[in-house]
Amino acid sequence: xxxxxxxxxxxxxxxxxxxxxxxxxxxxxxxxxxxxxxxxxxxxxxxxxxxxxxxxxxxxxxxxxxxxxxxxxxxxxxxxxxxxxxxxxxxxxxxxxxxxxxxxxxxxxxxxxxxxxxxxxxxxxxxxxxxxxxxxxxxxxxxxxxxxxxxxxxxxxxxxxxxxx
Numbered sequence: 569x570x571x572x573x574x575x576x577x578x579x580x581x582x583x584x585x586x587x588x589x590x591x592x593x594x595x596x597x598x599x600x601x602x603x604x605x606x607x608x609x610x611x612x613x614x615x616x617x618x619x620x621x622x623x624x625x626x627x628x629x630x631x632x633x634x635x636x637x638x639x640x641x642x643x644x645x646x647x648x649x650x651x652x653x654x655x656x657x658x659x660x661x662x663x664x665x666x667x668x669x670x671x672x673x674x675x676x677x678x679x680x681x682x683x684x685x686x687x688x689x690x691x692x693x694x695x696x697x698x699x700x701x702x703x704x705x706x707x708x709x710x711x712x713x714x715x716x717x718x719x720x721x722x723x724x725x726x727x728x729x730x731x732x733x
Contacts, residue, residue, distance in 0.1 A: 667707065
């Protein structure tokens with residue numbers, strides 16, 4: 569962390585945007601199958617081979633600028649569909665505990681936590697471990713749809729132009 573610069577200036581410098589796409593892109597059935605095969609091969613098959621082991625997984629909390637790129641390129645809904653596909657597959661395996669921090673909007677919108685669109689400071693890692701230890705942000709059959717709805721609502725209505733003011 570000492571060798572990099574965190575904050576809005578650093579993040580926005582890495583936040584190049586092309587022209588906005590007007591037509592949103594959805595996930596195709598073929599892409600969905602590729603994603604499922606990938607998750608099965610690299611995650612769930614291993615969990616199934618070791619049913620007495622608990623696997624803790626988390627979705628990396630990318631910055632609000634990452635979500636802006638998705639919105640700008642028309643791939644925001646596609647990302648939500650991919651996440652839903654992955655979450656639903658993970659939840660079929662009781663020894664996998666998936667955590668997702670995408671609804672901690674305060675953290676994701678605070679560019680002081682980031683050095684670019686994707687990479688956050690070590691304090692975010694520590695915070696996530698604390699949250700996982702406490703069982704916060706754990707996705708379950710009972711809450712994952714509300715989680716996805718909250719994400720859709722926030723990231724589709726966010727004032728992305730405010731990032732450049």
